[in-house]
Amino acid sequence: MVAKILFSFLLVLHGVIHFAGFFKAFEIGEFKELTGEMTRTAGLIWLSLGILFLVTTLLYLLQYPFWASVGLFSVVFSQILIFSAWSDAKFGTIANLILLVPILIAFMGQLPGSYENRFRAEVEKGLNQNAASELLTNEDIAHLPQPVQKYIRYTGAIGKEKLQNVRVIFRGDFKLKSDADFVDFRSVQYNFMHPPKRLFLIESALYGLPLTGLHSYVGATAAMQIRFAGLFQVVDAKGPEMNRSETVTLFNDLCYLAPAALIDKNIEWETIDSTTVNATFTNQGNTISATLYFNEKGELVNFSSEDRAESMDGESYTNYRWTTPLSDYRDYNGRKRASYGEAIWHKPEGDYVYAKIHLEQITYNADELSLFE
Template sequence: MAKKYVFTIILFFLILVISFLIYKAQDLKRMYKAEASKALIGASETSSSILTHQDIKHLPAPVQKYLIYVGAIGKEKVRNFRVAFDGEFKTDPKKSWAKMAAMQFSELDHTTRLYFLQMRMFGLPVIGLHKYADAKATMLVKLAGLITVADGRGEEMNQGETVTVFNDMCILAPASLIDKRIEWETVDPSTVKATFNNNGCKISALLYFNEKGALVNFVSDDRYYSPTGKSYQKVRWSTPVKEYKDYNGIKISAGGEAIWSFPEGDYCYARAEIKEIEYNCTSQGQ
């Protein structure tokens, strides 16, 4: 009878521990949802005006052509967007690809970016959360949602994620390129240089367009390679994109790659395809 009583206590304790670990494993997802909800607070109270030719007349000709090509003229200006991705991720040039799924919420007026990633490595789930707000960035990645394997923050991370924010504006939310924080310089008929200054964090990128007006590549030398958040190496970063598709009246790239260009060669570490995208959201979605 005593043994049965002890076994019941142990079983009950194990159930409590497992339940607690399952709950803790969802911390990053809860954090993503809480931060997205915070960023959405004023969204439903702010109405968007319509993007017109007058709004884009100060932009370089290739950028104007791009906004016309994607169909942004005559649509609402973008305040925020929510996007879901499927794709593959490679943690090292010599390792194999791992399937990944991600969701992102970005708010443009106050420049907030939240990116929640899920993938599997060695049969175990890996969960990551990138947060950018107030020109400060953090990267937190946990094995099984419990064991921290990457924790990045600091000036290099802030600058690097500012590049990512601007990359999102260019590829996922072209209508946002009227932002007054962007300085433009025409390089040639198909190339422009853009400098984006968010709250004193200034980065630059080259944007390449094809003859149709579509953006085909984004290249910046202002991002840092940091797999664990412990060390940082400034490396050229580019995001060549795939064919364009229509998403609720806006034509954007259906996906693309993310590439580090090291002296010894290129390292493509991510491939992603858009599952769905929504602009001017009033909820964070699933």
């Protein structure tokens, strides 16, 4: 919020300073600091650019997506004007350079290949495939192990629509590596059931600059891409190992976020005891296994798999046991979900908690695209 206020203030201040060229050209007041000649045409141009900076500020505060395009135009032509009146206006270059960084980052996010626009496009495809949902009945879950049946009933899925998709908002903290500090993040996620598709858009910041990521699992292909400052791609993970690992993530999401979808025919179950089951999940030729742990109330309290691999660079992968303990179940629009969870790698040198998540919102059978609203 502080950064937003400072950025807005600088936009307004820089815009107002442009008015000095107009005032000098039309001899409104005295501007002894401006020693060069100024035609009325030039004065009107300075006025127009000043107004454009104010318009940019308004668009930015109102969160119109094209504010960065207007801002970039303003900065570029402001600098051209500064070059034309260098002796009087050269210090305006400093302001333009400061403004250019966040504006350029935001502008890159508007391009068709940006993570956000790719996310939007894939979500729209999934929403267009939505079908009418039947109600989930006790007969639908009769073939499942008793602990899974109990979990589905506990979450309130019986008698409600079968799930075609879920939209989820998380906030939390994560680490890029074990010896790093936690950084805040927020994410928006869509999971589609038929066919399975997972889209996860994450926003964070590192050294004061944005860090954005897109996890996608579409068809048979999974990918994890992370970009720093909107310009530099620092992770681009894809390939067979990634496909297998994200199949674990996809199944984990089903268990946590969409228990009503655990009737899927691509899941095979084995009961271990009254609170533990093994599951084998197959999607697009990738088969993974996991163990689900429940408590006596019927809550899913942990998920464990040996089939997920860690990668720091998107090129080398190492398999470790991966768990996601869940707790603090709450009601979200008539269905219970764990409001808090962690993601943990169990390495030989010790357990590594790399993510702590808080469930903010969940929408069942979403029918429209929405990001962080």
